[in-house]
Amino acid sequence: MIALRLVHLIEHHSDELAETLTHRLLSSERTCGLRKVPTAELHQRCHDVYRHLSDWLLTKTESEIQETFAALGERRASQRVPLVDLTWALMLTKENLLDFLVREGVHGSVESVYGELELLRSLGQFFDRAIYHATAGYEHATLLTAA
Amino acid sequence: MISLRLVRLIETEAAAFSDSLRQKLHTSQSAQGLGKVPERELHDRCLEIYSNLGDWLLHKSSIDVKNRFQDIGVLRARQNVPLGDVIWGLFLTKEHLWAFLERQGFLLGAVELHGELELLRLLDHFFDRATYNQTIGYDHGRESAVPSTSDAGKTQRRKEARATA
Numbered sequence: 001m002i003a004l005r006l007v008h009l010i011e012h013h014s015d016e017l018a019e020t021l022t023h024r025l026l027s028s029e030r031t032c033g034l035r036k037v038p039t040a041e042l043h044q045r046c047h048d049v050y051r052h053l054s055d056w057l058l059t060k061t062e063s064e065i066q067e068t069f070a071a072l073g074e075r076r077a078s079q080r081v082p083l084v085d086l087t088w089a090l091m092l093t094k095e096n097l098l099d100f101l102v103r104e105g106v107h108g109s110v111e112s113v114y115g116e117l118e119l120l121r122s123l124g125q126f127f128d129r130a131i132y133h134a135t136a137g138y139e140h141a142t143l144l145t146a147a
Numbered sequence: 148m149i150s151l152r153l154v155r156l157i158e159t160e161a162a163a164f165s166d167s168l169r170q171k172l173h174t175s176q177s178a179q180g181l182g183k184v185p186e187r188e189l190h191d192r193c194l195e196i197y198s199n200l201g202d203w204l205l206h207k208s209s210i211d212v213k214n215r216f217q218d219i220g221v222l223r224a225r226q227n228v229p230l231g232d233v234i235w236g237l238f239l240t241k242e243h244l245w246a247f248l249e250r251q252g253f254l255l256g257a258v259e260l261h262g263e264l265e266l267l268r269l270l271d272h273f274f275d276r277a278t279y280n281q282t283i284g285y286d287h288g289r290e291s292a293v294p295s296t297s298d299a300g301k302t303q304r305r306k307e308a309r310a311t312a
Contacts, residue, residue: 094271120264125242135234135282
């Protein structure tokens with residue numbers, strides 16, 4: 001993978017990225033429902049994705065992504081976090097990474113353009129699946145509660 | 148600067164893109180529920196994005212995106228399409244474009260590659276906002292099918308107060 005250098009850079013800064021994201025999630029109006037989630041749990045979730053990004057992008061299977069994010073959707077439903085807040089949070093997790101690359105001066109440089117293209121595609125595919133499975137898990141839990 | 152040449156190419160080939168996307172939607176297990184949407188309507192929605200891609204990415208405001216995709220979300224809820232299938236349909240719409248751009252990328256020089264990178268970022272940004280607003284619209288559509296309660300009213304007002312995506 002051409003983008004592996006960028007992925008390792010992200011993993012190396014996972015603490016800082018998780019910190020920034022947790023702050024953004026707790027201060028954004030679009031994710032205010034996440035204030036119902038204990039801060040330590042929120043931080044740990046953010047950290048898990050960033051710390052093991054190469055695993056998520058390269059090694060984990062579709063069913064592992066499904067298992068993890070459907071469970072996340074179910075948990076947020078049980079915490080009464082609105083689904084749109086969860087959706088936006090997952091989008092923000094990706095955006096936070098891309099903002100980090102800009103801050104690091106990686107974005108747009110001639111050396112990194114191929115890696116960035118590849119990373120953007122992989123991140124897009126991974127987060128699309130994460131959102132899809134989290135939504136399915138959330139909807140399933142909501143249906144069970146209503147029944 | 149995004150690659151306008153690629154945007155124009157997609158717009159010119161929009162009808163062919165829409166046809167191949169609809170085939171993908173029909174065969175995808177995760178978008179099965181979209182079978183409840185009339186064929187003509189599905190075709191028009193695909194075409195609406197691809198044939199006006201430059202407008203969606205460069206000229207339409209966040210309010211335009213919000214209004215359009217919340218309306219579609221409301222409609223899909225009323226058509227009883229599961230929300231996961233609605234979301235997957237949008238992801239496939241993006242994925243279809245990305246696969247095309249990836250193939251084009253092999254033919255590009257360094258300068259145009261930067262244009263492609265910017266285009267991919269804009270596409271990602273646009274589809275995230277479309278998905279977010281479609282989900283909000285879907286919730287509204289679902290709630291409007293249920294007798295309103297004071298709690299639902301509060302939820303509705305809170306959603307309306309949110310900043311537009």
